[in-house]
Amino acid sequence: MRSRWAGETDPIGFDVELEGLGGFPDDRARYSLKIADSPAGIYVVEETLQRKTGDQPWQWVFQRQNRRRTMGEYGDVDPYEPTILYRVWRQDGRVNRASPGPAFAKEVARNLSSFGYYHLEVSALKALGTGQNRDRIGYYGEWMPDFIAWIKSEAENADVYASLLTEMREILPELDDILVTQVKSEEQGIAMSFRGHRGYISALDLSDGTLFSLGMLCMMRGSRRPAVLCIEEPETGLHPRRLRWLFDHLMALAYPPEGETPTQVFLSTHSPYLVDFFGNMPECVQVFEQSEGRTRVSPLKKLQEEGLHLTPEPDEPIGRLWATGLYESL
Numbered sequence: 001m002r003s004r005w006a007g008e009t010d011p012i013g014f015d016v017e018l019e020g021l022g023g024f025p026d027d028r029a030r031y032s033l034k035i036a037d038s039p040a041g042i043y044v045v046e047e048t049l050q051r052k053t054g055d056q057p058w059q060w061v062f063q064r065q066n067r068r069r070t071m072g073e074y075g076d077v078d079p080y081e082p083t084i085l086y087r088v089w090r091q092d093g094r095v096n097r098a099s100p101g102p103a104f105a106k107e108v109a110r111n112l113s114s115f116g117y118y119h120l121e122v123s124a125l126k127a128l129g130t131g132q133n134r135d136r137i138g139y140y141g142e143w144m145p146d147f148i149a150w151i152k153s154e155a156e157n158a159d160v161y162a163s164l165l166t167e168m169r170e171i172l173p174e175l176d177d178i179l180v181t182q183v184k185s186e187e188q189g190i191a192m193s194f195r196g197h198r199g200y201i202s203a204l205d206l207s208d209g210t211l212f213s214l215g216m217l218c219m220m221r222g223s224r225r226p227a228v229l230c231i232e233e234p235e236t237g238l239h240p241r242r243l244r245w246l247f248d249h250l251m252a253l254a255y256p257p258e259g260e261t262p263t264q265v266f267l268s269t270h271s272p273y274l275v276d277f278f279g280n281m282p283e284c285v286q287v288f289e290q291s292e293g294r295t296r297v298s299p300l301k302k303l304q305e306e307g308l309h310l311t312p313e314p315d316e317p318i319g320r321l322w323a324t325g326l327y328e329s330l
Contacts (some may be wrong), residue, residue, distance in 0.1 A: 009037040009288045011045045021107045028052045033083060043079040049105055061101050073099040085109040116226030118219055122237060125211040126203045131186040135224050141215040145190045145203075149180045151222065162219050167217050167249070171242060172210065212237040216246060220253055220263075228264045229253065235271040247277045275319030282318060287327050303327045 021027055029051070036047040043158050049061040062071060066079050074084055075094025075140030075186055081087075088102050089109035095102050106238075120141040129145030137147050151157040151164065169175050176193045179200055183189055191200040192210075203211065216234060219226075234246060253263040269275060285300035289313075300318065307327070321327070 008039075011036040013045070016112070018108060018111050021104075021111060023107055024104060026054050027104070029104070029111075030058065031085070031108055031112070043081055044081075044083060045079075047083055047085075049108060051104055061104055072096075073101055085112065089113065090320075113222070114227040115230070116219060116228070117230040119232035120212055120215045120234075120236065122208045122211060125215050126206075128183055128187040128189045131182075131188050135222050137215065137218045141211075141218075142190065144215060144218055145180055145188045147218050147222070148178055149188060150189055152180060164214075164217050164221055168214060171213055171245060178211070178214070200291070208237040209242065211241050213242065213245075216249070220249060225253075226263060227261070229266070231265070231267045233268055233269055233271075235269055235274050240273055243271065243274050247274065272317075272319030272323035275322060276317050277316050277319075285318065287322065289328060300325075300327070 011034045013032065015030070015032045018029040018031070019027075021029060028051070029049075032046065032048045032049040033202045034040055036045050037043075043066065044064060045066050047062075047064040050058045051061050052058045062074060062084055062182075062320055063072065064084055068076070068078050070076050071084070073096040074087065075092070077084070079243075085105060085108060088097075088105045091097065097103065105139060116136070118137075118139055118141070122141075124138065124140035124142040127142055129143055129149070132146060133150035134143045134146040135150055137144050165175070165178065168178070172194075174196065176195045179191045179193060181189045181191050181202070189203055191202045192206060193200040197296075203282045219229065219231070234250075235243060238246060250265050250267070254265050256262055275285065282301045282304065283299070287298050287300050287303060289296050290299070300322075
């Protein structure tokens with residue numbers, strides 16, 4: 001918790017370049033965002049968007065700095081408000097959507113919205129939904145009842161729900177149905193019914209592992225499946241025997257059947273058992289080591305070949321070797 005006397009944090013941010021934008025096939029985009037935290041909350045330090053057409057030089061679409069100001073076709077902005085891209089994507093009434101700048105910015109926002117970033121927490125997975133259907137769960141797993149309601153209520157999502165149910169039955173063979181329960185007019189929850197059992201079990205009484213498994217599947221399903229999926233510690237709350245199930249589903253996203261669009265998956269983990277599954281693909285593993293406030297990232301294959309001067313066998317337990325500290329300080 002931050003007190004009102006606490007100082008501000010150092011800014012953090014990212015830069016990204018995009019090409020192949022729908023409706024703008026000859027253009028590239030360069031988007032930059034920096035944010036910081038203060039006693040008053042998170043605020044935007046800097047947000048910029050540039051556009052490059054063909055061989056022409058880069059042109060500014062907008063530049064936003066850490067101050068209140070009027071930004072013409074984007075309206076009045078305040079550092080403590082969300083990003084310009086969020087405003088454009090949500091069709092805020094202050095944006096002149098007929099202008100070329102916001103039209104280009106919206107296409108950039110559409111592309112960035114295909115990035116999914118999650119760190120599931122059981123408290124969020126057990127929480128009630130808002131009562132409004134959603135096509136994606138939240139960062140911590142919130143809104144899962146709203147997502148389940150969406151795929152069950154829309155006819156075009158029938159296959160999505162059938163797939164979700166089938167995959168949950170891989171770990172819960174007696175599962176009959178996933179129910180959406182109406183708590184209040186503006187709140188809904190989820191429950192599960194099982195063959196041979198009367199009634200149903202609400203989310204509050206389901207095991208953490210069951211909810212984590214359902215949350216993982218919800219991340220992977222729906223019409224807005226992420227083009228890039230980032231997951232922090234997906235093993236949290238899962239029984240060790242379910243790690244292979246999780247690994248196989250993530251691999252199916254990255255290497256789908258021919259004709260389907262693959263999803264690039266990034267995951268962070270502290271589980272040597274999960275890392276062991278990458279034994280025959282060590283080039284996919286990066287080792288993070290923090291020292292004196294800095295984080296160093298090293299490809300596992302480089303540590304093995306240059307640091308240890310060895311070429312490991314494909315079936316060598318790389319996760320357990322990592323857990324012993326073998327790769328530290330190399």
